[in-house]
Amino acid sequence: MTKSYLTESLPEKGGTLTLVGFGPGAEEHLTPIAKKSIEKADVVIGYRTYIDLVRHLVNGKSVIETGMTEEIDRATQAVELAYQGKHVALVSSGDVGIYGMAGLAFEVLSEKGWSGDEITVTVLPGITALSACASLLGAPLMHDFASISLSDLLTPWELIRKRLEAAAMADFVVALYNPRSSKRVHQVEEAREILLSHRSAETPVGIVKSAMRDGETVVITTLDHMLDYPIGMLTTILIGNSQTRLLAGRMVTPRGYRNKYDLETGERLVRKKETGAQ
C-alpha cells in the first residue's frame, strides 16, 4: 500500500495539497482517509455548495469557498497556499478526478513549474455520482459503459454529439453527467434522440437526483419517457444497453451468466460448439 502523510505523519517541511473527492454527499459515503485529510488540513477550499456538505468537518479551519464558475481561482489559491507551506485540502463532490478539480490543479501546478518536489500532492478517490446513482437503481453498470458529460462549457457540442453517437452505436450503457441546467436545455433532448436512433424506446433509463443527499429522488422509466421527469444540475441519468432489464423493480444489465450457467444449480451449460456435437 502506498504510504501517505495522511496515514503517517505530515511531511517535516513543505506544504501539501490534497485533492479530495468526498462522495455524493452523506457522511457515511465519505471515505475515512478523505475525512482525515479534511481534518488535517489548515485550509479547506471548495465550491460553496460542496463546502456546505462538509461544513461540520471544517470548524476552526481557514475555509475558502467560492462560486461555481470560479474553479481556476480555487485551484490557483490552493496551489499558492500549499507553496507557502500550508496543508491544503481542495475538495470536490464525488470523485475529484471525475469532472472534478484534480485535472485543473495539475494544470495550474504545471504552469507554476512544479517538479514534483516543491509540495506534496495527493489525490484521494471518492464515490462518483455514477456509482452512487447505479447502486440506488440496482445494477445497471454491470457491463461496459460510457460516461458522458452534456456540459458544453468546455467541450464543443459537436464533439459531445460524436461521443454520444459512438456510445449509442456500440451498445454501451451510458451515464449522462451534467444533463441539464437552466441555460442548457436542448442537449439532453438531442442526447435522447441520438440514443433512440440506435436502441429501443423501451430501453430502461434511471434518473437520479441528489443521490445520498437531502432531496434524493430515484425514477426508473424508459428512453421514450425520460423527458417526462424533472432533470437538472443535480441529476445523473443512466441509460441501459440492449440487454438491460427490470428485475423486481430494479434496473439490471446482465453480464451474461445466464448464457453460460444454469442459474438455479450453478452448473455450466454444455454448448454444442464446445462438445463438437452436431
Ligand SMILES: C[S@@+](CC[C@H](N)C(=O)[O-])C[C@H]1O[C@@H](n2cnc3c(N)ncnc32)[C@H](O)[C@@H]1O
Ligand atoms: C461537475 S460534475 C461533478 C462530478 C463529481 N466529481 C463526481 O465524481 O460525481 C456535476 C454533475 O455530477 C452529477 N452529480 C454529482 N453529485 C450527484 C448526486 N449526489 N446525485 C446525482 N448526480 C450527481 C450531476 O450529473 C451533476 O450535474
